[in-house]
Amino acid sequence: MFQIKTFNAIAPEGMNRFDKETYAINQSENPDGIILRSQKLHDYEFPESVLAVARAGAGTNNIPVDKCTEQGIVVFNTPGANANAVKELVIANLLLSVRPILQGAMWVQNLSGPDVEEQVEAHKKQFVGNELEGKKLGVIGLGAIGAMIANDAYRLGMEVIGYDPHVSVDTAWSISRRVKRAKEVSEIYNTCDFITVHVPLLEQTRHLISDKELSMMKPSAKLFNFSRGEIVDTEAVLKAVNDGYLAGFTTDFADERLLNNEKIVVLPHLGASTEEAEINCAKMAARTLKRFLETGVIKHSVNFPTVDMSFHSPYRITIVHNNIPNMLGKISSTIASADINIENMINRGRGDYAYTLVDINESNQQKIADVVAQLEAGEQIMRVRVIENTEITY
Template sequence: ADDAAINEKVEAEKKNFKGIEMAGKTMAVIGLGKIGVRVANAAVEHNMRVIGFDPFPVLDNIHDLSPQVKLVRSRKEALAEADFVSVHVPLNKKTTGLVSTEFLDAMADGALLFNYARGPVVDEDAVLAAIASGKLQGHITDFPSKKMIGHEKILITPHLGASTSESEDNCACMAVKELMAYLEYGNITHSVNFPNVESIPTVWVHSRLIMINHDKPGMIGLVTNILGKYDINIMSYTNESNGVVGYNIIDCEGPVSREVQQEIEENEGVIRTRVITFK
């Protein structure tokens, strides 16, 4: 075919790619890690109204988030207003099947779903049912499956965001930074089996006690009672849980002895303790 025929065919086929503009519409970003924050910021730059939700936000990431992104306290609130929902969460026990029938029912009618997190985060049958009913306008993902390939309302793209030498270097630098934060302060970020917990000690903190425990009632009371028994003043207490493991950062005004650690560790439900001394 000559150039004129090619141009004629291109013009004729344009109608098959008619879409909608994202500018002026609302994007909900579920998960505000480094990728989620970049997606949210990019959506702001494309003149979108952006809503963000993350149950365990990492401070370093939130500091990079555009002030124009509206943060909400519940996933349901984010989903209800969005024309587009983009999911950016790690894959673990709590997020497997996160995008369920309940999740999709909370979305606005006719919204579009993006999954560039991990394949099992999405319940494929629930998504297919939502598309069939008209609840969901479409689904865009880079995780192909037999059920989704060929569906007229599902767009599958290559999963190759990390396929660069620069990305490998960035991952190595991030791992070093996170390891340093753990060694120096006991902070946990981007873990697949621990909750995100971050706390920067004040200059008056002498010792930081870390307690890792099974997520069960009474653990906070247990450790605070033992510290009180030894007249150790608690300056701040940070606790997070992922539903399986509890992680506690307890800043103390004075030293925490090995004797105190052992008494805490002898209790059922305590997995491990660690003391970081700053003075």
């Protein structure tokens, strides 16, 4: 029986994937897996039992990823599950940034009298806006969200230019060939009427847009941040807007310094706040966590490599270890010395750590336990787990 602990309310469409015969939900303080949304875990003391943490969302800033890695805990996220929700919000705000739709709607509500129609026709000129068609949009970060925005903005008639030096093969195939790729990000800063940023928050992306980048933009440009608040330097944006060399800023991350400025729109973190996105994220997080616990397969992890191998043997040994030379030789020789046959094996590394799956044709519990003890005694091995293939009948 696997123990699962939840933080926050997780959509039932996701939690229902954990069958009651195999999983117990919130019945133990020593869980095998954790699933959460926005709960901050930086002060949480992870029990030794925890094998994995799955976040129902793309960002993992609320999870101490480095701490988890050191403890051999795999951290999962759900890239792309909320992409459509964020894309639609960005497109909506692009439209709102050029057409005073909300202002006009609120103005009409204050009208009265039998001549409302005449009043509207007489004063509607004050709400004249512009069109997006023919304007140039720069998209920084062509992941799941950025790629969708680039494609849809092009369909709205915009000229779209994207920048991402690390775009994946899958994403590259999904981006319209009519979206121009910038070789340098400065091309976006120098030429675009609208700039939207969609990159993860890392040490190297903190304040990715600051004084230098803002000074390169056209005074008529408008900047959008639906990625993470810290991606954009707030003080630099305030100075740019107030000094007139940035026309507008829209962000999904509330900051008191940005409030009550007519050139700045602050939203209450609505990016993934749709029923569909919450369900999609919950289903993907549950599916990923469930597969890892039952088979050891890692997919969509932010701290360990993707490792996927079909499971047809009686038992599988999973090993988290330091990424150093000859570890595979040591692992395989330890298993072979116990007269256990290795049927299949895969290893992948990521930075200082690596993950290995070893499928063995053995059902003797004592022999397996002895091998696990030997592996756990290795100085460079952090965590060893044995998974029984429940699909095999002995």
